[in-house]
Amino acid sequence: MPTGVGGEPLSGERRFELLVNSVHDYAIYMLDPHGIVTSWNPGVQRFKGYTAAEIIGQHFSRFYTDDDQRAGVPQRALSIASIEGKFEAEGWRVRKDGTRFWAHVIIDPIRDDAGKLIGFAKITRDVTERKQAQEALQQSEARFRLLVQGVIDYAIFMLDTTGHITNWNSGAQRMKGYAAEEIIGEHFSRFYTAEDRANGVPMQGLRTAEQTGKFETEGWRLRKDGTRFWASVVIDAIRDDNGRLVGFAKVTRDITERKLAQEALEETRAALFQAQKMEAVGQLTGGIAHDFNNLLQAIGGSLEVIERRLMTGQGDIQAYVTAARTSVDRAKTLTQRLLAFSRRQPLQPERTDLKTLVDGLRDLIERSVGEAIRVETRLAPELWPIWADANQVEAALLNLAINARDAMPHGGQLTIQGVNIHLDATAAASETGVLPGDYTLLEVADTGTGMPPDVLERAFEPFFTTKPLGQGTGLGLSQIYGFARQSGGYVRIDSEVGHGTSVKLYLPRSHHAENLGSVPVKVPDQPQQPVPGTVLVVEDEPIVRMLLVEALREQGATVLEAEDGNEALTILNSPVGIDLLVTDVGLPGITGQRVAETARSLRPDLKIIFLTGYACNAVLDKELLAPHTRLLSKPIAIDQFLAQVNAMLRSG
Structure with a gap:
């Protein structure tokens, strides 16, 4: 049992007094039946600034604001406590220095054993900080509501866990045509097309958002009047502090104009591509017609002369037979070049040693380009063999050498380089239809005049040539392009006016140890007497x-x-x-x-x-x-x- 000075035991009343006076976070004091302060603890002094000597004997209404005093709030509080047994409220109170604080107040009536009212117990707590936090939260929520409602270019609304709409902003009303009272409580799937609803698209979006936290997509959505718009949609899952799903936030934007603009751009690109293609086709057919008409003229004229001479008994027709055969051979060559460009020429791929092939052609290349051009070969010592038609590789090299010669009318240097290269998935993806793997790069570079960008862009087009009429078919580079693609490789040109041209031919590496193809049957120059069959x-x-x-x-x-x-x-x-x-x-x-x-x-x-x-x-x-x-x-x-x-x- 607690004791006082000298070890005297404390009375119950003294112990209660000590308890009340030790509380500093609550104002605990007593009033008489008329509201006069009769006791005062340290908590009250800390809250309100008055000492016990200053306030005991004063009416408790002095702690209320002037407005509350004029409205009779103090008296009404005592009356309610007396009648109902308790009064509890919150409101502004005034300190001794005139400042205000937000107080939570409880007033309990005190009665004697006979039930007579003898006073009131009053407990007050300063909850100003809580009040300020609540007000700040309310202000924040109000500002957020104003913000959401002020956004008219986005539909921002919330769904419950089953997809029913729980609120609606003005942007949603403007975009979708529904007023809040029309749509709150409805399921959000009504904005989707019938096809999407049948395929379960709305709930798939919610499930994805629930599982991953977010779902984002684009698609057609419906307005109240039945019209459609192309929407960009984001759905975010909303969870409480315990991680429990409480709903979804949905943000929708009408991007129909952007989609229509993209479609219009694609249509324009397609139309441009078609126009370019038709221009190329026109140039192609014009070139074919020009060359084949010349060949047909030579063949037809030769046949007419042969026919006339046979009818008149003149026997000298060999020159015209030769002319017709020569024209047929030229037509065959032209056709092969066209087929090469279209990647439909019959190829005979085989394991080919590129170093041996280049070394074997060097003399021919040097004679073709002339003495004014120095030819240099730089072939890697362990250059991989390629899997390609050797004849086509030779033809490509000679063609590129001739082009380089024409680009260096005053002489220069022609460099033929061969290196091994591996294309990873990223590098291969830059060229349509090319697979990752090992390739041998054959590069033919010159120090000539180079190509301007507009010429470089059209370099692979059939019959496109910058040479004067009659000095080239314009099929050389297109033939190389078609051969490379048909062989599983590709070709690239780098050129700059005044700095020369580099043509890079990528051909697939051969992994065959030897050329294992069947040995072709040797065909004699002249037919033998056929075996009966x-x-x-x-x-x-x-x-x-x-x-x-x-x-x-x-x-x-x-x-x-x-x-x-x-x-x-x-x-x-x-x-x-x-x-x-x-x-x-x-x-x-x-x-x-x-x-x-x-x-x-x-x-x-x-x-x-x-x-x-x-x-x-x-x-x-x-x-x-x-x-x-x-x-x-x-x-x-x-x-x-x-x-x-x-x-x-x-x-x-």
């Missing part, structure tokens, strides 16, 4: 078919002919014996490759010759790798055709 000729062009059939029959072969794949399959399904199938690749309907595949299934040992005006190796690789199969490119001399037939029939 039966040949099926499938060709849809009547004149070509007639020439092939007649030539074979003249040599004593038994010939069957078909004008399309269906007729060929009928013959192949018959019991007649066939030793060799000669078929055009580009037959209408059932292609030559399909005819050959069926023929192989019916007659596994059948020998096959493909004839083609163009070919994609990727399509014919399977047949080309099969035994007893050859591919001949049109136009082919009849003598060479007969020699190949001879060789095929004689082979085991």
Whole structure:
């Protein structure tokens, strides 16, 4: 038991007095029934600034504001406490120095054993800081509401956990057409198209936001009037302090104008591309027409002279036969260049040692460019072999050397460089259709005049040339471009006016230890007497078919002919014996490759010759790798055709 001075035990009343006087965070004091202060603890003195001597005997109403005193608030508080047994409220109170503080007040009536009111107990706490924090929060919320409501270019609203709308800003009303009273409580999926709702798109967005914290997308949304707009949408998950999902914040922006502008830009680009393509096609067809009309004139004129001389009995026609043959050869070369550009020339890729190839061509290149140009080769010692058509690589090198010579009319230096290079995924992605991997880079650089940007941009276009009329077809670089792409590589040009030109040819590395392709049958220059055998000729062009059939029959072969794949399959399904199938690749309907595949299934040992005006190796690789199969490119001399037939029939 607590004791006082001298060890005297404290009375209950004294202990209570000590307790009250030790409380400093609460003002605890007593009033008589009329509101006169009768006691005063240190907490009151700290809150209100009065000492006990200054305030005991004074009316407690002096702590209230003037307005509250005039309104009778102190008396009403005592009356409520007396009648209801308690009064509790918050309000402004005044300190001795006149400053105010926000007080939480409790007044309890005090009664004696007989129930007579003998006074009041009053407890006051200073909660000004809490009041200020609440007011700051309210002001912040009010400002935020004003901010959200003031935003008219964005729809900003909230959803509950199931997707129902819980509030709505003016931007949402402006964008979607619904007033707040029309839409709050409705499910947000009503803004989506019927197709999106059927596919569950709205709830997928909520699930993604719940799982990852955020969902962002673009898509068509509906207004109240049924019209559509293209929306940029962000949905954020809202969680309480314990991490529990309480709803979603949804921000939508109408970006229809931007989408329409993008679509218009794409349409403009497409139209520009189409215009450029049509210009290139026009230039291409014009170039083809110009060159082929010249060739047809030479061939037709030669035939007319031959026909006249045969009719009049004049026998000197060899010069005109030679002229016609020369024109045919030129037409063949022109066609091959066109096919190279379109990546449809028949290639014969093989393992090629680039160092050996360049060294073997050096003398020819030096003679071609002349003495005024110094030729230098820089080939890596361990240069990788390439997988490409060696003849096409040689043609490309010579073509680039001639171009370099023309760009250095007063002499200069031509550098041929070869290095190994590995293209990673990023580097390969810069060129459409190019795969990552090992490549051999063959670079031909000159110190010539260079190309201006407008010429460089069109360098690969067929028939585009800066040379005077009649001094170039404009197919050289386009042929190299097509050959490189068809070979699985690509070509790039760097050029600057006055600083020369560099053409870089990237060709895939060969991983074959040796060139394992089958050794082609040697074709003699002149046809031998054919071995007796039966040949099926499938060709849809009547004149070509007639020439092939007649030539074979003249040599004593038994010939069957078909004008399309269906007729060929009928013959192949018959019991007649066939030793060799000669078929055009580009037959209408059932292609030559399909005819050959069926023929192989019916007659596994059948020998096959493909004839083609163009070919994609990727399509014919399977047949080309099969035994007893050859591919001949049109136009082919009849003598060479007969020699190949001879060789095929004689082979085991």
